[in-house]
Amino acid sequence: MSKFILRRLLIAIPTLFAISFVVFAILELSPVDPLGNLPLTITPEEREKIREAMGANAPFHVKYAKWVVQFVINEPLNILEQVTGIKIGDSEGRLRYISYQTRSPIVDLVIQRLPQTLWVVGTAYLLSVLIAVPIGVLSAYKPYSIFDQVGTFFAIVGYSLPTFFTGLLFIIIFSVNLKWFPSVYDTTHRVTDMQSLLVQLRQIFMPTLVLALYFTAQISRFTRSSMLEHLNQDYIRTARSKGISERAVIMRHALRNSLIPVVTLVALGIPAIFQGAIITEQIFRVNGLGQLLILAIQGGDLPTVQALTFIFAVLIVIFNIVADVLYALLDPRVRLS
Amino acid sequence: MSTVANINDDTKETRARSLWQDAVKHFVRDRLTLIAFIVLVLMTLACYLAPPVLEDLLDVDATRTNTPASFTAPGVDRHVLGTDHLGRDQLIRLLYGGRVSLAVAYTSSIMIIFIGVSLGLLAGFYGGLVDDTITWLVNTLSSVPSTLLYIVIAAIWQPPVEWMIIILALLGWVGTSRLVRAEVLSIKEREYVLAARALGASDFRLLVSHIFPNLMSIVIVTGSIIAGNLILVEAGLSYLGVGVQPPTPTWGNMLTDSRTYFVQGVHLVIWPGIMILITVMCFYLVGDGLRDALDPHQSRHSKA
Numbered sequence: 145m146s147k148f149i150l151r152r153l154l155i156a157i158p159t160l161f162a163i164s165f166v167v168f169a170i171l172e173l174s175p176v177d178p179l180g181n182l183p184l185t186i187t188p189e190e191r192e193k194i195r196e197a198m199g200a201n202a203p204f205h206v207k208y209a210k211w212v213v214q215f216v217i218n219e220p221l222n223i224l225e226q227v228t229g230i231k232i233g234d235s236e237g238r239l240r241y242i243s244y245q246t247r248s249p250i251v252d253l254v255i256q257r258l259p260q261t262l263w264v265v266g267t268a269y270l271l272s273v274l275i276a277v278p279i280g281v282l283s284a285y286k287p288y289s290i291f292d293q294v295g296t297f298f299a300i301v302g303y304s305l306p307t308f309f310t311g312l313l314f315i316i317i318f319s320v321n322l323k324w325f326p327s328v329y330d331t332t333h334r335v336t337d338m339q340s341l342l343v344q345l346r347q348i349f350m351p352t353l354v355l356a357l358y359f360t361a362q363i364s365r366f367t368r369s370s371m372l373e374h375l376n377q378d379y380i381r382t383a384r385s386k387g388i389s390e391r392a393v394i395m396r397h398a399l400r401n402s403l404i405p406v407v408t409l410v411a412l413g414i415p416a417i418f419q420g421a422i423i424t425e426q427i428f429r430v431n432g433l434g435q436l437l438i439l440a441i442q443g444g445d446l447p448t449v450q451a452l453t454f455i456f457a458v459l460i461v462i463f464n465i466v467a468d469v470l471y472a473l474l475d476p477r478v479r480l481s
Numbered sequence: 482m483s484t485v486a487n488i489n490d491d492t493k494e495t496r497a498r499s500l501w502q503d504a505v506k507h508f509v510r511d512r513l514t515l516i517a518f519i520v521l522v523l524m525t526l527a528c529y530l531a532p533p534v535l536e537d538l539l540d541v542d543a544t545r546t547n548t549p550a551s552f553t554a555p556g557v558d559r560h561v562l563g564t565d566h567l568g569r570d571q572l573i574r575l576l577y578g579g580r581v582s583l584a585v586a587y588t589s590s591i592m593i594i595f596i597g598v599s600l601g602l603l604a605g606f607y608g609g610l611v612d613d614t615i616t617w618l619v620n621t622l623s624s625v626p627s628t629l630l631y632i633v634i635a636a637i638w639q640p641p642v643e644w645m646i647i648i649l650a651l652l653g654w655v656g657t658s659r660l661v662r663a664e665v666l667s668i669k670e671r672e673y674v675l676a677a678r679a680l681g682a683s684d685f686r687l688l689v690s691h692i693f694p695n696l697m698s699i700v701i702v703t704g705s706i707i708a709g710n711l712i713l714v715e716a717g718l719s720y721l722g723v724g725v726q727p728p729t730p731t732w733g734n735m736l737t738d739s740r741t742y743f744v745q746g747v748h749l750v751i752w753p754g755i756m757i758l759i760t761v762m763c764f765y766l767v768g769d770g771l772r773d774a775l776d777p778h779q780s781r782h783s784k785a
Contacts, residue, residue, distance in 0.1 A: 159621050166625070174637040304761035306713050308720045308736055309754035316743055316750065419628040423717055427740070437629070438721065441636040449633055456626035464624065 148472060152465045163457045164215075167450055168208050176444040178244045198244055211447075214241040215454065219251050245445040253436060253448065254455065260331055261432030264348055265421045268355035273410055276360045280367025280406075281399060287372060295364060302361030307420065311354045311427035318350060325350050329430040351428045355420060359413070366409050370402040404474045411467040415460040507774040514770025517763040524760060528579035535573060542570065552746040563748045566738060571748065575756055578730040582760070585646055585715045590708040592650035593657055594700055600654070601661025602696075606669060606688060615662075619655050627652045631714065635723040642725055645718075649711060657703055661696060668695050698775035702768045709764030716757050732757050 178200055179191055186194075195201050199210070219241060225231060240249040283292040319327035326347050335344050374380065375398050383393045422434030429435075433452065440448035509515060536542060539559045547568035555563040555571075562571040604615035634640070634648055668674060674691050682691070712732075718724030719733025727734055732753040739749035 159624055162621050163625055167630075170630075170634065171637070176637050300762055300765055301758070304709070304713075304758050304765060306716055306720075306733075306754070306757055306761075308717065308733075309750070309757060312736065312740060312743065312750045313754070316747060320744065415626065416628075419626055422629070422632065423721065426721060437632070441633060441723075453626060453629055453633060456629050457624055460624045460626060 145469075145472070149465070149469055152468060156461050156465060160458065160461060163461075164212065164454055165208070167453045167457065168211060169204075171446050171450050171453075172204055172207065174446070176446065178444045178446060200244070210239070211241070211450070214239055215451070219249075222251070241447060241451060243440070243445055243448045245440065245443045245448065250448050250451045254433065254451070257431065257433050257436050260329065260430050261418065261421055261425070261434065263344075264329075264351045264424065264430055264432065265355065265417050267348055268352040269359060269410075269414070269417050271352060272356040272359035272363060275356070276363035277367050277403070277406065279360070280364040281371050281394070281402075283364070283368045284371030284375060284402075285394065287368075292368075295368075299361040299365050302357045303365075305357070307354050307358055307424050308427055310357060311350070311424060314350045314354060315427070327428065329428050331431050351424050351430060354427075355417065355424050358420065359417065362413075363406070363409065367402070367406050370405050371398060374398045374402040404471065407474060408467040408471050411463050411470055414463050415456060418456060418459065504771075504774040508770065511770050511774065514766055514774070517766035517770070520759065521763045521767060524579065524763070525583055528576050528583055532573055532576045535576070539570070542573070545569065552742070552749075554746070555748050562752050563746060565735070565749055566742045566745070571735075571752060574730040574735065575732070575752060578732045578735060578753070579756065579760075581642060581725055581729065581731045582712050582715055582733075582757075585642065585649065586708040586711045586760075586764070589646045589649045589653070589711050590704050592647070593654045593707055594704045596650065597654040597657025598661050598696065598700055601658040602665055602688060602692070604658070605662040605665025606684070606692065612662075615658070619658055622652070623655045623659075625652070628714070628717075631718060632721060632723055635718055639723075639726065642729075645715075645724065649714065653707070653711075657707070660699060660703060664696055664699060665692060668692050698772070701775065702772045705764050705768030705771060709761040709768070712757060712761050712764070 178198065179186075179194060182191075182194075192201075199207070202210075218239060222240070241251065242248070243250050243253060246253065279295050283295045286292060314325075315327045318324045324346075327350070329347055329351070333340065333344060333347065335341050380393060380398055383397045384390075388397075418433065421432065422437060424430070425432045425434035426438060437449065437452050439445075440452070508518075539561070547564075549568065551564055551566050551568040553560045553564040553568070555561065560570050560572070562575065564570055565574070600615050600619075604612040630652060631649065635645065638644075640648065669687075669692060674687060677687055677691050715724055715731065716733030716736070719731045720737050722734070722737060724733055725731045727738075735753040736750065739746075739753070743750045
């Protein structure tokens with residue numbers, strides 16, 4: 145098993161390098177001027193100096209090499225130092241990966257923004273898995289029943305509704321007309337006791353629901369088809385003919401097997417939900433990673449955009465491996481091949 | 482005697498019907514899919530043909546602003562679906578917006594299918610180094626956060642619609658090629674392909690007349706579902722302000738404006754959203770219906 149994981153990790157390294165190069169190249173070739181937002185009163189000579197100080201003038205390969213060193217070696221070392229408290233080498237003089245816009249290390253920016261995104265995205269995903277799997281199983285147990293038809297209808301609608309439309313509708317209905325939930329996310333809010341937890345839950349309610357509607361639609365359809373496939377197989381008929389209770393047939397035989405692909409889908413979907421959150425964060429003014437990205441793009445802050453894109457790519461690669469490993473763990477047949 | 486003749490007649494009739502005739506028959510019987518298909522056709526025709534006629538008929542204009550008449554309610558004063566914050570007629574803008582969205586969906590999905598099927602066919606059929614190269618490309622590309630990359634590319638270069646279509650296609654073919662490759666791998670081991678090969682058929686002939694026809698059903702089904710998805714992607718990009726730029730209307734950027742003005746006119750939120758919902762849903766339903774219609778093994782499911 146560990147050999148399997150190790151091999152997958154080794155294969156991932158060239159992939160990540162290829163991606164990092166592509167991401168870096170695309171952004172380096174872009175016509176965006178990082179000084180575009182600065183006042184026009186700055187003279188061209190001073191602009192040139194600022195550019196020099198930012199390192200924006202360096203040749204492509206130098207920039208790329210610096211970027212790789214900062215991203216692959218320096219930043220992980222910093223995080224390690226912060227977590228363990230052990231100093232490794234010259235930690236003060238180590239170059240950090242710095243944003244053009246705020247002049248602060250990008251990793252710090254990401255760490256500041258991560259909790260908001262995780263609150264919204266995490267709750268939404270958890271919620272949709274909890275809702276979708278039972279719906280999918282019940283739909284498959286009695287296919288083409290009224291429950292299944294209604295489930296199918298809502299799944300198709302949920303899939304076809306763009307999050308920015310449902311988000312706006314929710315704001316109009318629940319914030320403006322009913323005044324139940326706030327339409328703007330308050331980041332300064334801290335959860336300390338029951339009361340503040342309630343406030344937190346209220347403010348993540350709408351973004352979470354919008355995202356959950358979309359994921360639930362996908363996961364429930366997938367669970368249904370996986371379950372349907374297994375319910376028609378011989379071992380289920382055998383189990384039934386042995387006289388096992390229907391409950392045991394479903395829970396112990398069919399469900400366990402049909403959940404294997406669902407688990408992989410859920411793992412594979414995690415990077416996608418971060419991307420899906422970009423629009424949702426924009427609607428509800430949540431200042432998470434998605435908003436950071438949009439602000440960075442608007443400000444011509446190339447290092448931040450590069451870093452975020454690459455972080456997402458790393459997430460995708462990691463969760464691909466996680467999905468493969470989970471699959472192998474859950475399904476012994478996979479390991480043979 | 483007569484029963485025997487009847488049986489013979491029946492077999493003759495079933496033999497005479499090809500997969501396509503079967504599919505068409507199934508398709509017509511499947512009400513929901515048929516309705517979805519008709520709605521899509523009507524929507525496309527409306528977007529491409531109706532605007533000039535309506536402009537004459539109702540004396541409205543998509544670009545002419547008329548601020549005193551802003552936020553007119555639907556149905557008032559020739560504006561069937563009301564006007565926006567600049568007094569432009571919403572119905573006309575929705576139809577023009579539909580042109581862009583549908584153009585992106587149709588052309589980009591065709592390009593995705595073309596790239597995905599060609600590379601999937603090559604990888605699955607030839608195996609070896611060709612397969613390894615294409616598979617590596619597919620795996621690498623699928624680790625690229627595509628939605629994010631669309632946003633970044635669109636924001637930085639602000640490409641015109643034509644380029645957006647190409648970029649969407651270049652980043653979107655991975656899933657299709659994977660699907661096709663897997664399908665080709667199983668088809669090329671079937672007896673009829675082996676038989677054709679034994680008879681001395683060339684690679685080209687095998688690919689074109691034995692393997693490709695069997696891919697048609699997944700190609701059409703995924704094409705339809707991808708088209709729906711592209712509508713969502715385009716709308717999302719335009720909503721974020723990095724897709725199609727105003728004043729060219731699209732359903733996505735019409736919703737961006739309405740985020741600010743929904744208090745004055747809820748119709749500005751509802752109608753673009755409903756257009757997106759209906760179109761995506763119809764593409765999905767058509768794809769789903771075609772899956773049943775084109776797959777003889779699955780047709781019993783829909784009858785059960």
